[in-house]
Amino acid sequence: xxxxxxxxxxxxxxxxxxxxxxxxxxxxxxxxxxxxxxxxxxxxxxxxxxxxxxxxxxxxxxxxxxxxxxxxxxxxxxxxxxxxxxxxxxxxxxxxxxxxxxxxxxxxxxxxxxxxxxxxxxxxxxxxxxxxxxxxxxxxxxxxxxxxxxxxxxxxxxxxxxxxxxxxxxxxxxxxxxxxxxxxxxxxxxxxxxxxxxxxxxxxxxxxxxxxxxxxxxxxxxxx
Amino acid sequence: xxxxxxxxxxxxxxxxxxxxxxxxxxxxxxxxxxxxxxxxxxxxxxxxxxxxxxxxxxxxxxxxxxxxxxxxxxxxxxxxxxxxxxxxxxxxxxxxxxxxxxxxxxxxxxxxxxxxxxxxxxxxxxxxxxxxxxxxxxxxxxxxxxxxxxxxxxxxxxxxxxxxxxxxxxxxxxxxxxxxxxxxxxxxxxxxxxxxxxxxxxxxxxxxxxxxxxxxxxxxxxxxxxxxxxxxxxxxxxxxxxxxxxxxxxxxxxxxxxxxx
Numbered sequence: 001x002x003x004x005x006x007x008x009x010x011x012x013x014x015x016x017x018x019x020x021x022x023x024x025x026x027x028x029x030x031x032x033x034x035x036x037x038x039x040x041x042x043x044x045x046x047x048x049x050x051x052x053x054x055x056x057x058x059x060x061x062x063x064x065x066x067x068x069x070x071x072x073x074x075x076x077x078x079x080x081x082x083x084x085x086x087x088x089x090x091x092x093x094x095x096x097x098x099x100x101x102x103x104x105x106x107x108x109x110x111x112x113x114x115x116x117x118x119x120x121x122x123x124x125x126x127x128x129x130x131x132x133x134x135x136x137x138x139x140x141x142x143x144x145x146x147x148x149x150x151x152x153x154x155x156x157x158x159x160x161x162x163x164x165x166x167x168x169x170x171x172x173x174x175x176x177x178x179x180x181x182x183x184x185x186x187x188x189x190x191x192x193x194x195x196x197x198x199x200x201x202x203x204x205x206x207x208x209x210x211x212x213x214x215x216x217x218x219x220x221x222x223x224x
Numbered sequence: 225x226x227x228x229x230x231x232x233x234x235x236x237x238x239x240x241x242x243x244x245x246x247x248x249x250x251x252x253x254x255x256x257x258x259x260x261x262x263x264x265x266x267x268x269x270x271x272x273x274x275x276x277x278x279x280x281x282x283x284x285x286x287x288x289x290x291x292x293x294x295x296x297x298x299x300x301x302x303x304x305x306x307x308x309x310x311x312x313x314x315x316x317x318x319x320x321x322x323x324x325x326x327x328x329x330x331x332x333x334x335x336x337x338x339x340x341x342x343x344x345x346x347x348x349x350x351x352x353x354x355x356x357x358x359x360x361x362x363x364x365x366x367x368x369x370x371x372x373x374x375x376x377x378x379x380x381x382x383x384x385x386x387x388x389x390x391x392x393x394x395x396x397x398x399x400x401x402x403x404x405x406x407x408x409x410x411x412x413x414x415x416x417x418x419x420x421x422x423x424x425x426x427x428x429x430x431x432x433x434x435x436x437x438x439x440x441x442x443x444x445x446x447x448x449x450x451x452x453x454x455x456x457x458x459x460x461x462x463x464x465x466x467x468x469x470x471x472x473x474x475x476x477x478x479x480x481x482x483x484x485x
Contacts, residue, residue: 151387155367155370155380165363165367168359168362169366172356172359172360172363173388173391175399176397179398180398183402202398202401205394206394209391213386217304217387221383
């Protein structure tokens with residue numbers, strides 16, 4: 001089997017777990033909605049302020065929600081010795097990384113749709129403007145986040161794992177995604193998409209660095 | 225034969241300890257010279273006054289922060305390639321020293337920023353990047369405390385040491401595009417510098433002194449690391465109280481030493 005086929009098998013397995021367990025729908029989506037409501041309440045009912053901060057709040061909600069998705073992705077492997085099974089499977093470790101990243105990315109994209117609609121409704125933001133730029137920013141940001149998360153989600157599988165370690169590691173690493181995503185999204189929503197090229201380029205650079213770094217070093221996180 | 229190697233090891237150890245002491249004294253003298261130069265010899269800055277003297281500590285501290293994390297990066301790669309635990313020890317030592325000096329850089333920058341910029345903190349690219357750098361390597365040190373097995377800890381830490389360092393230029397670029405307020409670089413390798421020669425000399429002496437201090441701290445931390453591993457090996461030894469120093473010194477892979485002990 002080629003690397004892509006192997007990754008596809010892993011991704012299909014993870015998505016099947018999600019479809020049957022409905023963790024993202026049942027936990028992560030309500031969590032993202034709660035965050036957005038909390039942000040709205042803490043900023044107050046002023047319409048202009050809410051509209052101005054909406055891109056930032058959108059990405060913050062996605063960033064925090066995605067940390068839950070990374071944890072979930074490896075939580076399932078901790079049960080019934082599934083991780084050992086994965087280690088013993090005759091596949092490339094890089095395929096495990098890529099497959100898990102793909103599965104998380106697909107779940108996050110579904111989450112994006114819901115969160116974007118929520119932001120549009122709650123903060124009275126029009127999703128018009130350069131929609132293509134907004135969609136591109138969301139997709140590119142998601143790939144980068146999924147790569148970081150699928151690389152370091154495995155750290156939750158330590159006997160002494162502490163809840164805060166994955167966010168502590170992932171959130172500072174993902175600062176470029178947050179910044180570029182927020183900037184590209186605000187430019188896109190404002191109809192200034194032509195100025196967002198640099199930010200999208202930065203997102204692409206981040207995706208390339210983390211996908212290739214993950215493919216190269218993931219096996220060292222897994223082997224025992 | 226065994227006695228001879230034991231004697232050689234003892235000689236080697238004594239030479240190492242002497243080297244360590246010499247390094248310690250050199251750092252002390254170098255830091256004292258830096259203090260004398262920056263506080264007495266150099267005149268206060270024309271526009272900023274005495275506050276500017278913080279530069280002679282702030283810039284070398286920032287240099288050490290970046291140097292340390294570069295060493296973590298190189299040692300992490302070296303560990304994954306060779307699987308020798310001494311590289312992991314070096315990465316761990318360098319990360320600790322780096323976190324210390326990153327925090328120092330930020331603290332000194334804030335002390336300087338209040339009178340000169342009028343604020344403790346501004347969302348300037350270099351400040352923000354340094355703060356994120358501090359968080360990244362605090363995460364690195366947090367992960368080092370997780371695994372039970374030394375080999376697994378070393379591998380996890382090495383992966384983070386590599387990835388975190390690759391992330392730094394992207395963070396730097398994104399934050400720079402975001403906004404800029406910091407003073408432009410005053411020392412340029414090529415072309416005219418905008419700094420008085422005596423100030424430049426003092427700054428270079430300070431950078432040199434801090435670099436010597438860095439190597440001293442690393443040597444010290446490496447020895448503590450070895451002693452920690454020996455303590456663990458002794459605690460796990462079936463003959464409690466009997467030193468297993470020889471075992472630890474001989475075997476590079478720490479976990480193997482524990483298994484043998």
